[in-house]
Amino acid sequence: MNNRIHKLTVALAGAVALGGATLPAAHAAEKIKVGLMLPATGTYAKLGTAITNGFKLYVDENGGKIGGLDVEYAVVDDESDPAKATENANKLVKRDEVDVLVGTVHSGVAMAMAKVARGTKTLMIVPNAGADELTGPLCAPNVFRTSFSNWQPSYAMGPVLLEKGIKKVVTLTWKYSAGLQAIDGFKESFTAGGGQIVKELTLPFPNTEFQPYLTEIAALKPDAVFVFFAGGGAVKLVKDYAAAGLKDSIPLYGSGFLTDGTLAAMGGAGEGLETTLQYADGLDNARDQAFRGGYAKAYGSAPDVYAVQGYDAAQLLAAGVSAVKGKIEDRKGMITGMEAAKIDSPRGAFSISAAHNPVQDIYLRKAQGELNPAVKVAAKALADPARGCRMQ
Amino acid sequence: MDIFSFLVQTLNAVQYGLLLFLVASGLTLVFGIMGIINLAHGSFYMAGAYLAFGLTSATGSLVWAIVLGVPLAMLVGAALEALLFVHLYKRDHLEQVLLTYGLILIFEELRSLIVGNDVHGVAMPDFLAGSIPLNDTLSYPVYRLAISAVCVVLAIGLYFLIQRTRLGMMIRAGSHDRDMVQALGINITVIYRVVFALGVAMAALAGMLAAPISSVGPNMGGQVLILSFVVVVIGGIGSVWGALLGALLIGFADTFGKVILPEFAGAMVYLVMAAVLLWRPEGLLKKGA
Structure with a gap:
C-alpha cells in the first residue's frame, strides 16, 4: 500500500515536472536534463529538501542556467529505500533520459544508483551519501561526489x-x-x-x-x-x-x-x-556569507551542510558544462573539466581527487546555542585515501 | 563486570523493562480483551510524545501536558473505536491489520504535515531534572527512576482495576463471551469503548513519559511497536502480569545482551522470544492469569 501511494505521488510529481518543463524546452535550442533522485518523504526528507534547494539556488543565481544551458528537472522521491533504488535510477536514466543523475542522501541507495550510472555511463553527482565505497571500490570516471567520505x-x-x-x-x-x-x-x-x-x-x-x-x-x-x-x-x-x-x-x-x-x-x-x-557556522569568507544571505532570502531559513553540498553539485556540473562550452555530448570533455574544477564552495574552495571526492578542509567546531561555529581547521585539504579505487 | 557495574546494569534492565511494560500493557489489553491486532499502537505512542512536545511548549510543564494529554488521548481513542474499530469485532485479523496499518500511514503523514520532519526534545519537569551520583563518574537520572515508579503504580492499578472491580469483572467476562454478557444486560459496547480508550491512553502516556528521555521524531512508533508485540507474545496475549514479566525479561535480555554479547545485541531480544515460545507456545502466562 505504501508502495502504491508513493508511486502515485512520484508519478504526479513527475507529471508536474515534465508538464512544466518539456513544453518550453522543445523550443529551446540547448538544455541539460538533470535527474534529482533525493528523499522527499521519510526520515531524510529534510535533507533531500535542503540539497534540492541548494542546487536550485545556484541555478537561479545564474539566470536559470547551468554553464549556459537551460535546466530541465526530472524528480524522483527515492524514499531512502535501497530496495527501490535501482528501479528509480533506471526510471530517470531510461524513461526520462536525464543527462546527469544527482543523488542521494542514503548510502545504500546511492550505491545502487552508482551501479546504474556505471552500467549506463550516465554522469552522476553524489550530494551527500558518505559511503567510502562510492569513491573507493565503486569509483568510476562518471561518478563524482561533492560531499565527503565517511572516513x-x-x-x-x-x-x-x-x-x-x-x-x-x-x-x-x-x-x-x-x-x-x-x-x-x-x-x-x-x-x-x-x-x-x-x-x-x-x-x-x-x-x-x-x-x-x-x-x-x-x-x-x-x-x-x-x-x-x-x-x-x-x-x-x-x-x-x-x-x-x-x-x-x-x-x-x-x-x-x-x-x-x-x-x-x-x-x-x-x-x-x-x-x-567539512562545514561550520560563521565561516570567515565572503562566499559563504553571500550564499547564506541568498539562501535565507530564497527559502526563509538558514542553510545547512546539505544545502551547501547541493549547491556545490550544481557548481561542479556547471564546471563540466562550461569546459565543453555546452556541448554535453562530449562526455569525456565534461569529465575532464569536472576533474580539473576548483569549486568555490561556501565551505571554502575545494578540488576533486583522482577518485572524484572533494579534497577539502575539515573544521573543528564547538557547539554554541543552536550553532556550530568553527574553532579552527582540523585538517587542511584532506583527501580520502580512496582504497580499492581503480578507475577505468 | 564488577559487582557495582552489575548492579547498575540490573537497574538499567529493570528500568527499561518497566518502560516497555507501560507501552505494551495497552496493546495486551486491546489484543487480549477485544481480540484486535492494533498495529497503530506505536502511532499512539508517537502521538503521545508529540502531544507532550506541543503541550509542554504551550503550558510550560510536562506535568500539565500529561494532565491535559491523557484525557485527550482517551477521547481520541473512544472516537476511533466508535468510528472505525467497532466494525472490526466480527471480522478476521487480516482486515484488522489492514485498517490499523492504514492508520499508521495516516498518522505519520499527519505528523509530517502538522509538525514537520524535525527531531524535537521535550524538557523534563525541573523537580525531576537532577541526577543521583552513584560513584565519582556515574550518576543516575532521577527522571528515569520516577518513570519506573509510575510504571509500577500503573501495573498495580491495572491489576486492581481488572481483578478487583466490577468494571474489571465485566471486562473479563466480555473477553470470554461477548454475546452472553450482552444477554445479561450489560452494555458491552460501552465496555469495549472504555477498554480501547484506556489502551490508547496507556500508549500515549508512555509516549509522553518517554518524550524527555528520547528524541521526538519521525517513525519513533515503529521500534516501539515491534518490541511491544514481542513483550505481549512472550507474556501471553491478554495477560497484564504476563506483559510485565515479558517486559522485564526483554529489559534484561537487551541490557545484558549489549554488555556480555555485544556481537549479538541486535538478535538477543528475538532469541529470547524464540526460546520462550519453544518452551511455552502460549506465552509465559495465559490469558486471564
Missing part, C-alpha cells in the same frame, strides 16, 4: 584529541556501515599518533537504549568518548550522556553530524560539544 570528518578528529593529551578513547556507534566507516577513520589517525582505543562499542541500528553502554563507559573510565550518530539518535545519546553525569568527567567528541540540526532538540545538553565536519 574524512572523523579522520580529522584523531590529531585534535592527541593534541589535547587524550590517550585512551572508547568509541560508540550504530552497527551500520556509515558508523563503522566513520569510527575506522578516527581510529586510523588516532592510533597512528599513539592513541589507544580501549573498546569499540556498537549497538544495533536504530536502537537508542544507551543506558547499558553509558554504564560500561563509566566503568572503563577512558579519557574521552568518540561517537558517530545523527538525527534522533544523536539527540538521545547526547541527552542521556549528560544525564548520566558523564559529560563533565569524560568528554564526548563526534563526527559533525552529531550536532548538525540537532542542537535545539538537545535542549542545552549539546552545549560545548566539539565535532569535526
Whole structure:
C-alpha cells in the first residue's frame, strides 16, 4: 500500500515536472536534463529538501542556467529505500533520459544508483551519501561526489584529541556501515599518533537504549568518548550522556553530524560539544556569507551542510558544462573539466581527487546555542585515501 | 563486570523493562480483551510524545501536558473505536491489520504535515531534572527512576482495576463471551469503548513519559511497536502480569545482551522470544492469569 501511494505521488510529481518543463524546452535550442533522485518523504526528507534547494539556488543565481544551458528537472522521491533504488535510477536514466543523475542522501541507495550510472555511463553527482565505497571500490570516471567520505570528518578528529593529551578513547556507534566507516577513520589517525582505543562499542541500528553502554563507559573510565550518530539518535545519546553525569568527567567528541540540526532538540545538553565536519557556522569568507544571505532570502531559513553540498553539485556540473562550452555530448570533455574544477564552495574552495571526492578542509567546531561555529581547521585539504579505487 | 557495574546494569534492565511494560500493557489489553491486532499502537505512542512536545511548549510543564494529554488521548481513542474499530469485532485479523496499518500511514503523514520532519526534545519537569551520583563518574537520572515508579503504580492499578472491580469483572467476562454478557444486560459496547480508550491512553502516556528521555521524531512508533508485540507474545496475549514479566525479561535480555554479547545485541531480544515460545507456545502466562 505504501508502495502504491508513493508511486502515485512520484508519478504526479513527475507529471508536474515534465508538464512544466518539456513544453518550453522543445523550443529551446540547448538544455541539460538533470535527474534529482533525493528523499522527499521519510526520515531524510529534510535533507533531500535542503540539497534540492541548494542546487536550485545556484541555478537561479545564474539566470536559470547551468554553464549556459537551460535546466530541465526530472524528480524522483527515492524514499531512502535501497530496495527501490535501482528501479528509480533506471526510471530517470531510461524513461526520462536525464543527462546527469544527482543523488542521494542514503548510502545504500546511492550505491545502487552508482551501479546504474556505471552500467549506463550516465554522469552522476553524489550530494551527500558518505559511503567510502562510492569513491573507493565503486569509483568510476562518471561518478563524482561533492560531499565527503565517511572516513574524512572523523579522520580529522584523531590529531585534535592527541593534541589535547587524550590517550585512551572508547568509541560508540550504530552497527551500520556509515558508523563503522566513520569510527575506522578516527581510529586510523588516532592510533597512528599513539592513541589507544580501549573498546569499540556498537549497538544495533536504530536502537537508542544507551543506558547499558553509558554504564560500561563509566566503568572503563577512558579519557574521552568518540561517537558517530545523527538525527534522533544523536539527540538521545547526547541527552542521556549528560544525564548520566558523564559529560563533565569524560568528554564526548563526534563526527559533525552529531550536532548538525540537532542542537535545539538537545535542549542545552549539546552545549560545548566539539565535532569535526567539512562545514561550520560563521565561516570567515565572503562566499559563504553571500550564499547564506541568498539562501535565507530564497527559502526563509538558514542553510545547512546539505544545502551547501547541493549547491556545490550544481557548481561542479556547471564546471563540466562550461569546459565543453555546452556541448554535453562530449562526455569525456565534461569529465575532464569536472576533474580539473576548483569549486568555490561556501565551505571554502575545494578540488576533486583522482577518485572524484572533494579534497577539502575539515573544521573543528564547538557547539554554541543552536550553532556550530568553527574553532579552527582540523585538517587542511584532506583527501580520502580512496582504497580499492581503480578507475577505468 | 564488577559487582557495582552489575548492579547498575540490573537497574538499567529493570528500568527499561518497566518502560516497555507501560507501552505494551495497552496493546495486551486491546489484543487480549477485544481480540484486535492494533498495529497503530506505536502511532499512539508517537502521538503521545508529540502531544507532550506541543503541550509542554504551550503550558510550560510536562506535568500539565500529561494532565491535559491523557484525557485527550482517551477521547481520541473512544472516537476511533466508535468510528472505525467497532466494525472490526466480527471480522478476521487480516482486515484488522489492514485498517490499523492504514492508520499508521495516516498518522505519520499527519505528523509530517502538522509538525514537520524535525527531531524535537521535550524538557523534563525541573523537580525531576537532577541526577543521583552513584560513584565519582556515574550518576543516575532521577527522571528515569520516577518513570519506573509510575510504571509500577500503573501495573498495580491495572491489576486492581481488572481483578478487583466490577468494571474489571465485566471486562473479563466480555473477553470470554461477548454475546452472553450482552444477554445479561450489560452494555458491552460501552465496555469495549472504555477498554480501547484506556489502551490508547496507556500508549500515549508512555509516549509522553518517554518524550524527555528520547528524541521526538519521525517513525519513533515503529521500534516501539515491534518490541511491544514481542513483550505481549512472550507474556501471553491478554495477560497484564504476563506483559510485565515479558517486559522485564526483554529489559534484561537487551541490557545484558549489549554488555556480555555485544556481537549479538541486535538478535538477543528475538532469541529470547524464540526460546520462550519453544518452551511455552502460549506465552509465559495465559490469558486471564
